[in-house]
Amino acid sequence: MKKTAFIFPGQGSQYIGMGKDFYDTYACSKEMIDLAGKVSGIDMYHLLFEENQELDITKYTQIAMLADELAVLKAVEEKGFSSTVNAGLSLGEYAALVASGVMTPEDAFKIVVKRGAYMQEAVPTGGAMTAVMGLDNETIEKICQETEGIVSVANYNCPGQTVITGEEGAVSAAADALKAAGAKRCVPLKVSGPFHSDMLKEAGLKLEKELEQVEIHDIQTPYITNVTADYVTNKNEIRGLLKDQISSSVRWQQTIERMIDDGVEVFIEIGPKKSLCGFMKKINKEVSAYHVDKIEDLDVLVKELSGQE
Known part of the structure; x- marks a missing residue:
């Protein structure tokens, strides 16, 4: 078996x-x-x-x-x-x-x-989650740590798909930095809060x-x-x-x-x-x-x- x-x-x-x-x-x-x-x-x-x-x-x-x-x-x-x-x-x-x-x-x-x-x-007002496509976890973690405000990794789903979570402004700023670092896409998720943050x-x-x-x-x-x-x-x-x-x-x-x-x-x-x-x-x-x-x-x-x- x-x-x-x-x-x-x-x-x-x-x-x-x-x-x-x-x-x-x-x-x-x-x-x-x-x-x-x-x-x-x-x-x-x-x-x-x-x-x-x-x-x-x-x-x-x-x-x-x-x-x-x-x-x-x-x-x-x-x-x-x-x-x-x-x-x-x-x-x-x-x-x-x-x-x-x-x-x-x-x-x-x-x-x-x-x-x-x-x-x-x-769930506080101003929370958000965004899926990050096509970037390695180490870069994502580093950028989250360097971003002002609360933002971190919510889900390590699979190679090429990681989700970040936290304050709306911090998640947005991190997404901009991640795209600049080579992420293929950053897609905001339709969720009711910053889960796993x-x-x-x-x-x-x-x-x-x-x-x-x-x-x-x-x-x-x-x-x-x-x-x-x-x-x-x-x-x-x-x-x-x-x-x-x-x-x-x-x-x-x-x-x-x-x-x-x-x-x-x-x-x-x-x-x-x-x-x-x-x-x-x-x-x-x-x-x-x-x-x-x-x-x-x-x-x-x-x-x-x-x-x-």
């Missing part, structure tokens, strides 16, 4: 209707989405499946994404698939924690509801208090944290890492590279769209990457990895 990783996307991949076919077809998927509604008090059927304006608001996006990812995960597991290691990009790390046995789905939903609300509340530290502190009320279970399947791009071996470190994750850089490229170095050959992206598979093509084209967003994607997975016609 080839070493397999389950990977889970973060905010930005959501869309109306995600998970509907799983909800209608798999009892285990419906159970996850219904549980998210019960825990959060939010009408998940409306939020996920009916036209609305809330899905793109952080405090709703996060619970919706996690509900969809766990709904799809349960269907994938029901088909007999399992992972050697798990990881998720930003919010996706909570689905990875559930997949690794660290949190129950119910507790993960409880925390993510709070996480989304705290991040929404902490020091400006969100207060949200992390609030979340840490909520995490104290949640039981952290032994790690059943290894998982890698965004904060260090390394395995977590001590469950007692998890609360602190989740606090830091809100304001720290997401080391996604480094996370994938670590798993490949450890012999992972198959990556299965679980959740809406296939942004992580897109990053994978730029990180390493030699490994196999699949995504499961719809039931037909799961059918492909079964056919190709289970040898079924």
Whole structure:
């Protein structure tokens, strides 16, 4: 059996209707989405499946994404698939924690509801994020450090795509300097705040208090944290890492590279769209990457990895 990783996307991949076919077809998927509604008090059927304006608001996006990812995960597991290691990009790390046995789905939903609300509340006016294309990380880091104001790296997504975050003026100034240094493009992102910057530290502190009320279970399947791009071996470190994750850089490229170095050959992206598979093509084209967003994607997975016609 080839070493397999389950990977889970973060905010930005959501869309109306995600998970509907799983909800209608798999009892285990419906159970996850219904549980998210019960825990959060939010009408998940409306939020996920009916036209609305809330899905793109952080405090709703996060619970919706996690509900969809766990709904799809349960269907994938029901088909007999399992992972050697798990990881998720930003919010996706909570689905990875559930997949690794660290949190129950119910507790993960409880925390993510709070996480989304705290991040929404902490968003100051004047925050921004910009994707930087075609420039090495060292140059980006150096220019961020030299720019006046708060600006830093939010996401190391893949070679040639890094996201910066912070105060609007500082992010704009850094983008100008990055273009002058050779960046192919700097694209402002349509987000509601400067996520993964020091400006969100207060949200992390609030979340840490909520995490104290949640039981952290032994790690059943290894998982890698965004904060260090390394395995977590001590469950007692998890609360602190989740606090830091809100304001720290997401080391996604480094996370994938670590798993490949450890012999992972198959990556299965679980959740809406296939942004992580897109990053994978730029990180390493030699490994196999699949995504499961719809039931037909799961059918492909079964056919190709289970040898079924």
